[in-house]
Amino acid sequence: MKTKWLIGLLLLCVYQTLKADSCFTSKHLRRVELGTTVLTHLALAKLWYADYPQSKFHWFNDNKEWQQIDKLGHAYSAYNLGVLSMEMAKKAGVPKNKIWQWGLFGSLFQDPIEIWDGLSAGWGASWGDLMANSIGTALCIGQEQLWHEQRIQYKFMYQATNYASIRPNVLGSSLPESLLKDYNGQSYWLSFSPIKKHPVWSIAFGYGAKGMLGAFENKWQNAQQQTFDYTNIPRYRTYYLGLDIHWSAIKTNRKGLKTVFKILDGIKIPLPGIGFYQQKWHLKGFNY
Numbered sequence: 468m469k470t471k472w473l474i475g476l477l478l479l480c481v482y483q484t485l486k487a488d489s490c491f492t493s494k495h496l497r498r499v500e501l502g503t504t505v506l507t508h509l510a511l512a513k514l515w516y517a518d519y520p521q522s523k524f525h526w527f528n529d530n531k532e533w534q535q536i537d538k539l540g541h542a543y544s545a546y547n548l549g550v551l552s553m554e555m556a557k558k559a560g561v562p563k564n565k566i567w568q569w570g571l572f573g574s575l576f577q578d579p580i581e582i583w584d585g586l587s588a589g590w591g592a593s594w595g596d597l598m599a600n601s602i603g604t605a606l607c608i609g610q611e612q613l614w615h616e617q618r619i620q621y622k623f624m625y626q627a628t629n630y631a632s633i634r635p636n637v638l639g640s641s642l643p644e645s646l647l648k649d650y651n652g653q654s655y656w657l658s659f660s661p662i663k664k665h666p667v668w669s670i671a672f673g674y675g676a677k678g679m680l681g682a683f684e685n686k687w688q689n690a691q692q693q694t695f696d697y698t699n700i701p702r703y704r705t706y707y708l709g710l711d712i713h714w715s716a717i718k719t720n721r722k723g724l725k726t727v728f729k730i731l732d733g734i735k736i737p738l739p740g741i742g743f744y745q746q747k748w749h750l751k752g753f754n755y
Contacts, residue, residue: 496559496569500552504576511583520588527584527591532683534676534704536650538599543655545573545603546621547733553611554729563615570608574600617732620713622656622671624735626755633697634680651677654755656735658711666716671735673707675755677744701745707755709740 530538552572561569577600585592603621610617628651631638639645645652654675660666678700681687685697714728737753 496552496555500572500576504579507576508579508583511580516583516587521586522588524582524585525591527593528595529591529593529682530595533650533679534702536653536655536676536679538595539655539674540623540653541577541596541599542603542606543621543623543733545577545600546607547603548573548576549604549607550617551729553607566615567608567611570611571604573607574604618659620658620669620732622658622711622733622735624654624656624673624737624755625652626737628652628677630678630680634695637681651675651679654705654707654735656707656711658713658735660713660716667713669711669713671707671709671711671740673705673709673735673755675705675707676703677705678702703745705742705744705755707740707742707751709751710738711735712738 549570549572552569553566556566556569578597581592581596584590584596606619606621607617610619625646627642627645628649630651631640631645631649637648638651639648654673656671656673658669658671660669662668678685679702680697680700685700685702686695688694712731714731715725717728719725719728737755739753740751742749742751742755
């Protein structure tokens with residue numbers, strides 16, 4: 468269920484990016500963001516939460532689930548929604564000293580989801596999710612205040628794994644489902660260019676995790692009380708250092724390409740690097 472942040476992000480990124488080159492005023496932009504937020508949450512309430520048992524508002528500590536990969540996802544979407552909002556605010560002519568305020572949009576869009584979670588019997592509001600949203604927002608606003616640009620980019624990468632075939636109902640039975648549900652295939656990266664003369668090429672630090680068939684452990688029971696024990700599969704964290712591309716640093720006069728580059732700035736493509744996991748260093752080609 469904690470994959471809704473990515474669903475919302477993908478939908479909103481497409482919408483925001485298509486509008487990025489339009490002649491917005493700050494008033495129009497505020498209405499677009501407010502309307503998008505309200506409609507998204509109404510859709511979630513009607514199409515998702517209505518199908519599950521409700522309860523009184525309560526909290527649930529999920530901070531140890533999935534080796535914190537889902538928390539990085541919350542921070543990622545808050546960061547990129549904030550960046551897109553600030554970019555649109557710049558195009559709308561918002562004064563430079565007020566641009567940072569639009570970076571709050573990532574948290575304002577995502578935080579209300581915890582209300583719906585808190586009212587659902589099967590889940591609960593998570594202070595860890597709220598904190599992750601805030602960290603992503605702070606990263607985009609902090610850079611805007613310091614440099615008026617995003618020198619450190621927060622990126623997402625996904626590569627399919629074999630774990631989903633073991634537990635498809637949880638990790639996804641198709642590529643689109645696994646993209647959202649299989650945390651084993653997800654990794655998150657901080658990318659920056661250390662050489663100003665060659666800003667297109669960047670260095671990226673990444674984090675991921677493998678061997679996860681359940682949120683906390685690799686043992687579970689199904690509805691028929693059958694026990695599935697995969698505790699022989701190790702769960703471990705992965706750390707990466709690799710090359711990356713700062714796409715929007717590529718000079719072009721074509722608006723279409725600029726839009727594509729902005730989208731790609733949030734995605735880490737596989738490039739050679741090194742990884743550290745299971746107490747060993749590993750050379751990585753294009754497969755992470």
